[in-house]
Structures are given as structure tokens and as C-alpha cells.
Amino acid sequence: MKKPVIEIQNLSFSYRGHPILKNVNLKINERSFVAMIGPNGGGKTTLLKLMLGLLEPDSGIVSIFGESPQHTAHRIGYVPQEIGINKSFPISVMDVVLMGKLRTGRGWSRHSRNDRNAAEKVLEELEMWELRDRRIGELSGGQRQRVFIARALVNDPEILFLDEPTANVDSKGQTEFYEVLKKLNETAAIIMVSHELMVISSYVKSVACVNENVHYHNAAEITEEMIDMFCCPVELVTHGKVPHRVLRKHEDF
Numbered sequence: 215m216k217k218p219v220i221e222i223q224n225l226s227f228s229y230r231g232h233p234i235l236k237n238v239n240l241k242i243n244e245r246s247f248v249a250m251i252g253p254n255g256g257g258k259t260t261l262l263k264l265m266l267g268l269l270e271p272d273s274g275i276v277s278i279f280g281e282s283p284q285h286t287a288h289r290i291g292y293v294p295q296e297i298g299i300n301k302s303f304p305i306s307v308m309d310v311v312l313m314g315k316l317r318t319g320r321g322w323s324r325h326s327r328n329d330r331n332a333a334e335k336v337l338e339e340l341e342m343w344e345l346r347d348r349r350i351g352e353l354s355g356g357q358r359q360r361v362f363i364a365r366a367l368v369n370d371p372e373i374l375f376l377d378e379p380t381a382n383v384d385s386k387g388q389t390e391f392y393e394v395l396k397k398l399n400e401t402a403a404i405i406m407v408s409h410e411l412m413v414i415s416s417y418v419k420s421v422a423c424v425n426e427n428v429h430y431h432n433a434a435e436i437t438e439e440m441i442d443m444f445c446c447p448v449e450l451v452t453h454g455k456v457p458h459r460v461l462r463k464h465e466d467f
């Protein structure tokens with residue numbers, strides 16, 4: 215039987231008194247692949263930040279591997295939605311990926327051979343090895359995004375959180391990227407915010423609809439209700455043999 219890696223109980227959160235998430239209950243098992251969908255402003259990024267321990271709930275409990283998120287950061291990878299970066303900062307692709315290996319108390323230059331091997335492997339997987347010495351500011355938006363994905367993967371995370379990771383990535387890059395995720399999913403749970411359900415529908419195993427509350431569908435299907443009532447911005451257009459799914463009604467939990 216699969217073990218839960220994330221458990222959220224009766225969580226509520228507000229920004230300066232303005233409620234964003236109310237009474238959220240969610241259980242995510244090991245090796246899940248969850249697409250987190252919902253309307254703009256529905257609370258997806260906020261929920262990710264609560265699971266990462268970057269925000270504290272007003273009430274309720276978030277536990278990751280049975281502990282508070284602050285204690286489990288080293289087992290988690292995170293690709294944020296927007297990565298503020300000074301483009302003139304003289305840092306190479308390889309340096310950014312190695313940042314994923316930094317630990318408190320270890321200096322910048324103390325990367326072991328193993329760290330470098332791990333960075334090399336992940337850069338090759340994401341077809342970024344050729345660009346390893348390039349300055350980060352000299353890359354295209356999509357290339358830069360891959361570098362930050364590589365940084366999150368370099369530690370072999372047991373849970374990977376991604377916030378709209380392929381927004382700037384072309385369709386070829388997306389396919390390669392999802393293949394990398396599929397492989398990682400053999401050992402890790404993946405929770406990904408995305409508005410591109412058609413693209414991810416062949417990879418995800420379940421869907422969490424986030425709009426103040428969370429409805430978790432333990433099968434990746436799309437319902438009409440989800441679009442009408444829940445306002446989830448999901449494209450239902452299918453092209454030829456592109457797989458698609460239909461979600462059933464939200465079930466009470």
C-alpha cells in the first residue's frame with residue numbers, strides 16, 4: 215500500500231485578513247503525479263507555498279513525510295512560477311544547477327565530484343549540457359526555465375513541486391521535460407500547477423482543483439462541472455489521437 219507523503223488537515227489561510235484557502239483537506243501518496251488546476255487567483259501558488267513551509271497556515275496542519283515542512287526541505291525540489299534574476303549577474307548555467315546542492319555551512323566552492331556528476335547528468339537529460347558555461351542572462355526564457363528545473367532535480371527530490379514550469383517551453387521541450395518527470399515519478403511524488411491540462415493529461419495520475427477549497431480527484435479526468443461550476447480554465451479541445459479525460463462530479467470528502 216502506498217504511503218501518504220503530504221497530509222493537509224483543516225487548513226485555512228488568509229493574506230492580511232482576506233481569506234484565500236478555507237478548510238482544505240488533502241492527502242497525497244508517494245509516487246503521485248498531481249496536476250493542480252483552478253482559476254487565476256484561486257490559491258494554487260499559495261497552497262504550494264504552504265506545503266513548502268514558506269507560509270504558515272492560520273489554522274490547520276501541513277505535514278510532509280509526517281513532519282513540518284521546515285524539517286523536510288532537503289527532500290523537496292521546487293520550481294517557482296517566476297524566478298527573479300538579475301540578467302547581468304555573472305553566473306553560469308552550471309553554477310545555478312549546483313546551487314541546488316548548496317547546504318547550510320558549506321561554501322560555494324566546496325562542490326564534490328558527486329555534486330558535479332549529478333549536475334552533469336541532469337543537464338544532459340534536459341539537453342542543456344552544451345550551454346553549461348553560458349551566463350544565465352544570455353539564455354532564452356525557455357532555456358533559463360530548464361536551468362531552474364535542472365536545479366530542482368539535481369538533488370533527486372522525493373517530492374517535486376512545480377509552478378507552471380513549461381510556460382516558456384516550446385512543444386518539443388515540453389515533451390522532453392514530461393519524459394524526465396515521468397522517470398522521476400517512478401521514485402518521487404510530483405505536484406504541478408498547470409493550465410495546460412491537455413498537454414499533461416497523458417502524464418498526470420490525479421487532479422486537484424483549487425478555488426478557495428480543494429477538490430481532489432484521484433483519477434485524472436475532466437468534467438463539465440469543473441469548467442462550469444469550478445471555473446477551471448481547462449481546454450477540452452482534442453486533436454486527433456491526443457488523449458483526453460473527463461472528470462466525474464466532485465465527491466465529498
Ligand SMILES: Nc1ncnc2c1ncn2[C@@H]1O[C@H](COP(=O)(O)OP(=O)(O)OP(=O)(O)O)[C@@H](O)[C@H]1O
Nearest residue numbers: 229230234252253254255256257258259260261424
Ligand atoms: N503576497 C501576497 N499578499 C497579498 N495577497 C496575495 C499575495 N500573494 C497572492 N495574493 C492573493 O492571493 C490570491 C491567490 O493567489 P495565488 O497566487 O495563490 O493564486 P493562483 O491560483 O496561483 O493564481 P494564478 O493561476 O494566477 O497563478 C490572489 O487573489 C492573490 O492576489
